[in-house]
Amino acid sequence: MPRSSWGTKTKIDKNKWRIRWCEWDGLNRVRRSKTLYPCTSREADDELRRLWQLHHLPPNERVVPCPTFAQCWDEWYFPQLEKQLETGDMSRSTFVNYRSAWRSKVSPKWANVAMNKVRVEEYQRWLDKFTAAQAHVSHIIILNLVNCARLHDVDGISFIDAKYKMPREKKSSGDSGLEVYTVAEIDSILESLRGSRIEGVVILMAKGSCRVGEAAAAAVKDITFDEYNGRTYAVYDLYHQYSQHNSFEPLKTAESRRAIIIPPPWSLRLAEIAKQRTEDQELYICDKGTGMPIDRKRITGEWLSYYRNGTIDLRYLTMTKLRNSWATAMLWKYGIPAQMVDKMMGHAAKNILGKHYDRPDKELFIETVDKAYFGN
Structure with missing residues (x-):
């Protein structure tokens, strides 16, 4: 031709x-x-x-x-990411993270390299340069690029089939070895933060499994109260999150949409916070006074400040560890089965039962939490 x-x-x-x-x-x-x-x-x-x-x-x-990695990104993979963002199948934060990883980590090394010319040893050395988190997202980008190429009938890309050793997170010298708070420590933290602007966010994370962005997005109207066995439970209808870019975005996955159940006495405290916000004509549990949630960066900054000024007199863990602490307590202190905890945390199911059949509603969540906390 x-x-x-x-x-x-x-x-x-x-x-x-x-x-x-x-x-x-x-x-x-x-x-x-x-x-x-x-x-x-x-x-x-x-x-x-x-x-x-x-x-x-x-x-x-x-x-x-065989295209180069840059050709695959420009022609196939990036348009796919944009479509997933547009249809709501991918959150904007994930989209931004993938694009940033491509620009800062993947592209400088591999952009002009043909996808079938990568040597396994060289790829392993490249991964070794990163932290665990950086290596993880960079490897995901490469995996997705290779999959795109294969879907377009490109053959001969074999380096990706090797089993690579991913970097591990290094423990800081001051780490006590405990990566979660105990139930007693969580209760102490909540008492210390009583009346603070971020108290409601911490309750939703530490007693309900929310991520930071999920808790920050909680509007007063999204929280209702149900009675069960003579006790009042707060129910947060979680359907979106507040991103680090100060905008509302879809949840991490479709399974992340769920009812967040807060048991007493923290449900009663959440009711008091919601009432106060309504009286102040504020829309969000963590409202900054303008009808919008407090910025994520400011929330985590305030969390740190309460340790520095002595308001919280405990070992410091990042705010994200509140969700880990909740999961650990549910599994080990209250004896809730792992698959049920997964559902309550909004994790994507990994088996046929979870994907197609297990569909608990808020009433079942409340019943499970009530039985775990109060033994009824």
């Missing part, structure tokens, strides 16, 4: 080419173009050949040349 049949290429500058080609959109013949940089003349030809095969040959006749 002569190259002129693939399309045309025009040199714009050194290592910079513009290619033009035609494709069929199902109804009409459509002209397309894009600029390639940095790019050699041969690489421009390869790209035209790949596009021609993609749009003019049946799948069984295509010989799709």
